[in-house]
Amino acid sequence: MTSIRILRAGPLATLQDARRPGLLRHGISASGPMDRSAFERAGAWVGGAGTTGIEFTAAGLRFAVEGGALAMGCDGGSFGLSIDGAEKSWPARAVLKPGSIVDITPGPAGNYGYLRFDREIDVPLVLGSRATSSIAGIGGMGGRALVGGDVVAFGETAPRVPSQHPRPSAVRQGPIRVTWGIHADRFDNPTRQRFVSEGFAISAQLDRMGVRLADRAGVFAGATILSLVSDAVVPGDIQILGDGTPIVLMRDHQPTGGYPRIATVISADFDRLAQLRPGTELKFEPVTVAHAEALNR
Amino acid sequence: MIPLILPLGDEALLVRFDEVLSDEANRAAIAFAALAEASDLPGVAEVAPNLVSVMLRYDPSQITFDRFAGEVRLLFSSTEGVVESSRAHLVPVAFDGEDLDEVAAILGLSRSEFVASHNEAPLRVLATGFAPGFLYCGMHPEALVVPRRAAVRRQVPAGTVLFAAGQTAIASTPIPTGWHVIGHTPFRNFDPTVEPPTSVRAGDTIQFEAAR
Known part of the structure; x- marks a missing residue:
């Protein structure tokens, strides 16, 4: 049986598939890749990839192939890649031999990279998905992150389709676009204006649940943040905590939220936001829902 | 409305x-x-x-x-409406929570008086979804309303029965909470190996009863 043995895993490397939607009422957010487009591109590199792949974080990943040969696609962010000591380009497709050592090392950009393979990862489906939910502790490798020593076993080979060299979606440099949130009216006009005109920065506190922003201009410093009756949360919601800290809720978000949400990152800009490293400055630009929809088409 | x-x-x-x-x-x-x-x-x-x-x-x-x-x-504007299919659940609770005495004292009740008042009438499940299988049940009468605790506990275990804001809540997974811990129940409203993973729906009723 073909498998890979994890030799080194950065924090919070997890198994992910497309996601586990539809369970908010049961208290489970959908999870899935932080950068969905990169996850899909990694699959396209393979040409016929299993539904489940590995999401790893900026520290990278090192593993050994055991049992049999394996085709792999990797994409997302910008990482160093070597196979049996030979440097490779990133992103890439590679055929790995039994005994091969793959070393993915930190690179200049991105928080998340993806590995997809030409076969399915052999972990049980939990509620219809193999995605790891760090908040619910289900899916993937027993609901937890991968650690050194783990053996990820493979099952059935995925149906072959021609491998592609996916074109990375043109990386937009401008502001992160948002639609106004369900509690935007709870903030006064000057605060809403400054939310758009001032910049924020990605803080060091980020994970699959949320990305805290540094509010150096103090946009929310004086705001009175009331605790509200909680409503359902969606990925991209920008919630202002009681101490005025803005946090963008990500794929493993809490299912409901009781702090005011001023805006929601549009689907088209979510992946880009997920890849912004701590210290990166960003601005928000409000757009209409109709505009956001047109970008998805 | x-x-x-x-x-x-x-x-x-x-x-x-x-x-x-x-x-x-x-x-x-x-x-x-x-x-x-x-x-x-x-x-x-x-x-x-x-x-x-x-x-x-x-x-x-x-x-x-x-x-x-x-x-x-x-x-x-639909006038049809849907008949709420409400189910009743019996939930046994060991009233042994670390905040039980404090809650009873706030309300000017003895421990047993509080438990009797708490269990007197069935509660409605107001909402689910805060965490896997989590249940908000209410509303208690005015006489049983206490505010949340000032401090948040970093984690309480699955099965913890919580009380604040005129409601009783049941945690089915470990969670952080600022509510008062009044007891524990063997009842679990979350099993990820079955679909759907929770059995209690918003609108169902819960009758609490003192266990042991």
Whole structure:
């Protein structure tokens, strides 16, 4: 049986598939890749990839192939890649031999990279998905992150389709676009204006649940943040905590939220936001829902 | 009750019945969720009721926000209504929580008087979804209302029975909480190995009874 043995895993490397939607009422957010487009591109590199792949974080990943040969696609962010000591380009497709050592090392950009393979990862489906939910502790490798020593076993080979060299979606440099949130009216006009005109920065506190922003201009410093009756949360919601800290809720978000949400990152800009490293400055630009929809088409 | 429709990102909307928790708004939200689920809305991907609102997620490749909101709005005038299929659950509780004495003292009751008052009438499940299998049950009468604790406990175990704000809540997974811990129950409303993973729905009733 073909498998890979994890030799080194950065924090919070997890198994992910497309996601586990539809369970908010049961208290489970959908999870899935932080950068969905990169996850899909990694699959396209393979040409016929299993539904489940590995999401790893900026520290990278090192593993050994055991049992049999394996085709792999990797994409997302910008990482160093070597196979049996030979440097490779990133992103890439590679055929790995039994005994091969793959070393993915930190690179200049991105928080998340993806590995997809030409076969399915052999972990049980939990509620219809193999995605790891760090908040619910289900899916993937027993609901937890991968650690050194783990053996990820493979099952059935995925149906072959021609491998592609996916074109990375043109990386937009401008502001992160948002639609106004369900509690935007709870903030006064000057605060809403400054939310758009001032910049924020990605803080060091980020994970699959949320990305805290540094509010150096103090946009929310004086705001009175009331605790509200909680409503359902969606990925991209920008919630202002009681101490005025803005946090963008990500794929493993809490299912409901009781702090005011001023805006929601549009689907088209979510992946880009997920890849912004701590210290990166960003601005928000409000757009209409109709505009956001047109970008998805 | 005429609710408000708000976009929630570009793939969902929120139907909000009120901004504060009331029995009326809560019942309206639960009833509307049942109606929306039974209505076969075009493009609908998920319906999730909360305390005073309902989230409806749609497939943006099938329908726009404007059209979906229009379909949802049509349901407001629906006179058909859906009979809430409410089920009753009996939940045994060991009233041994570390905050039980403090809660009883705030209310000017003895331990046993508090337990008797707490269990006197069945409560309605007001909302689910805060955490896997988590249940908000209410509302207790005014005489049993205490505020939340000032400090948050970093983690209480699955099965913890919580009390604050006129409600009793049941945790089915370990969670952080600022509510008072009044007891523990063997009852679990979460099993990820079965579908659906929870058995209690918003609108069901819970009768608490003292165990042991």
